[in-house]
Structures are given as structure tokens and as C-alpha cells.
Amino acid sequence: MNTFKFRKQFKRRWRRWKRTAWMTASLVVITILAYSGLSISSHIQRLLTTNFGEAAAVMGPVSVEERSEEEVQTILAKLSSEPDRLTSVVLETHYICGVETERLGKMALPQLKILLQQHPEWDAEVVASDTLQIKEHVDDLSPLCKEQAYISVDGVGNLKLYEGRPAEEKVIRTFFQMDVGSLESSLPEGVLEQLQQGIRVQDKDEYNSVISTFSDYAIDGPHKEELQNGG
Numbered sequence: 001m002n003t004f005k006f007r008k009q010f011k012r013r014w015r016r017w018k019r020t021a022w023m024t025a026s027l028v029v030i031t032i033l034a035y036s037g038l039s040i041s042s043h044i045q046r047l048l049t050t051n052f053g054e055a056a057a058v059m060g061p062v063s064v065e066e067r068s069e070e071e072v073q074t075i076l077a078k079l080s081s082e083p084d085r086l087t088s089v090v091l092e093t094h095y096i097c098g099v100e101t102e103r104l105g106k107m108a109l110p111q112l113k114i115l116l117q118q119h120p121e122w123d124a125e126v127v128a129s130d131t132l133q134i135k136e137h138v139d140d141l142s143p144l145c146k147e148q149a150y151i152s153v154d155g156v157g158n159l160k161l162y163e164g165r166p167a168e169e170k171v172i173r174t175f176f177q178m179d180v181g182s183l184e185s186s187l188p189e190g191v192l193e194q195l196q197q198g199i200r201v202q203d204k205d206e207y208n209s210v211i212s213t214f215s216d217y218a219i220d221g222p223h224k225e226e227l228q229n230g231g
Contacts, residue, residue, distance in 0.1 A: 066117075066120050067116055067117055067120035072113055072116045072117060075116060075124050075126060075132075076109055076112060076113060076116075078126035078129075079109070079112070079126055079129060079130070079132065080129045080130055085130065086106035086107060086108055086130075087106060087107055087108075087109070087112055087130055087131065087132050088103065088105075088106050088130060088131045088132070089103070089104040089105065089106070089107055089112070089115070089131075089132050089134065090102070090103055090104070090127075090131065090132070090133045090134070091103075091104050091122075091134050091135075091136060092133065092134070092135045092136070093135075093136045093138055093142070094135060094136065094137050094138070095138050095140055095141055095142040095145065096138075096139065096140060096141055096204060096207065097141045097142060097145040097149055097161060097172060097173075097207065098141065098142030098144055098145045098149075098172070099142070100142055100143075100144075112132060115134075119134070119136075121136070121137075122134045122135060122136050123135040123137075139204070140203075140204050141201070141202075141203060141204055141207060144163070145163075145172075145201075146202050146203065148163050148164050149161060149162070149163065149172070149200070149201050149202075149207070150162045150164065150165060150166055150198035150199060150200055150201070151195075151198070151199045151201055151207075151210045151211070152166035152195060152196060152197070152198040152199065153178065153180070153192075153195050153196055154166075156177065157177050157178045157179070157180040157183075157219075158174050158175075158176070158177050158178075159174070159175040159176055159177075159178055159211070159214055159218075160172075160173070160174050160175065161173045161174075161175070162198065165198055166196075166197070166198045175211055176215070176218040176219070177218070177219045178214060178217040178218055178219065179217050179218075179219055180192070180217075182217050183214070183217040186217075195214075
């Protein structure tokens, strides 16, 4: 399926565009495409946006200060002090969509000290006397999400993120509930049906674009809170 692309300021321009002859012609074309069984996504991309300065400001990279020697020593002090004891290191990578866990192996205290100093952006937690868990936050979709993520709406209007097709019901997270009546009356015919079947998202821009576009129809407020909470 072609990607679901959007252009800048769809939310502000959508109602104005609907009143123009150009928009009317576009809706006719999209309706024809919907009835012909062709993918709508590649054709409505001209109506919608991919530039999200607000989202980038919220989710963009943040400069990280160096981890102090005191902080490093505080973490290491919680581990076994036996000189020959090795510590298991588990790395959790938290993405905008998805979490991956990787075992980095066993390390001696000097190696752990270097690791913590080299990566001040990682959150470190001693979960056992012989296990250190570190968390990395990545401003992107996980590899699995890039391959399998869909955004869809359920039977009561909740916009959700799925692993695989929505029919498989593997929900990763719920964003917000939408006014489906307003959504159906505002969007070109066939777009709601496509949303129900699932919109494929393969990168952060597509992910943010879909959420931002449909946030105007959120019952409990805009999607801004979702982005601020990591979505």
C-alpha cells in the first residue's frame, strides 16, 4: 500500500478548501478512486501535510549533560562489590512506537563505569545485585513498527495503533476517541473506510501526520497531549 502522506496545515485549510471548486473536483476524483478499488492514500496526499513543527519541538532531540562521577558511583554501589563478579546488562530501547530488549552480555565494574560515562542519555537502574537495566529513548518507530504498524479506528471511534492488520486486534496503544459522525461527513467518501481497514505507517512523519490529521475530530481534545506523552 502506498504511504498516507500529508502536507502542511491541513487542519486549518481543510474547511476552506472544501468550499472551493478545486476541492470539489478533488473529492470527485478521490470518490472515483475509492469506488474503483485503487489506493486512496497516494492521491489524497496532495490535500494533507507532512510538516509538523509542533511535534518536532515536542519530540525532537534534547541535549544531555554528562553523567557525573558521583552518579556513576551511586549506580555501581548498588551492584555486587565482589571483584570478580560480572554484571548482566540489559538494554531496553524505547521508541515512539514499540520497545525492544537486548542483552548486552556480562561486564565487570570498570566496563560498566565506562559504559555509563559514554552514554549519559541512558537511564540506568539496578534491578538486582547482578543485573543493570539501561533504557534508551529513540525518536523514531521501532523496526518492527516500520514493518507492521497500522493506525485504525475501532467500532466506538477510538483511534488506535496496531501491530499488523487491525483485524488481528493486536493493539499497541490507543490515542483518543473521535466523533465519527463529523469525521465521516467531512472527509472524502472512502477515506473513513480506509481508516477502518488500517492506514500503514512506516516512519515517524507518517505516524505524526495521521495522528495530527484526525485529531480535529477528537472528542476529548487535540492530539497535542498524545505527542507530549511520547506518541
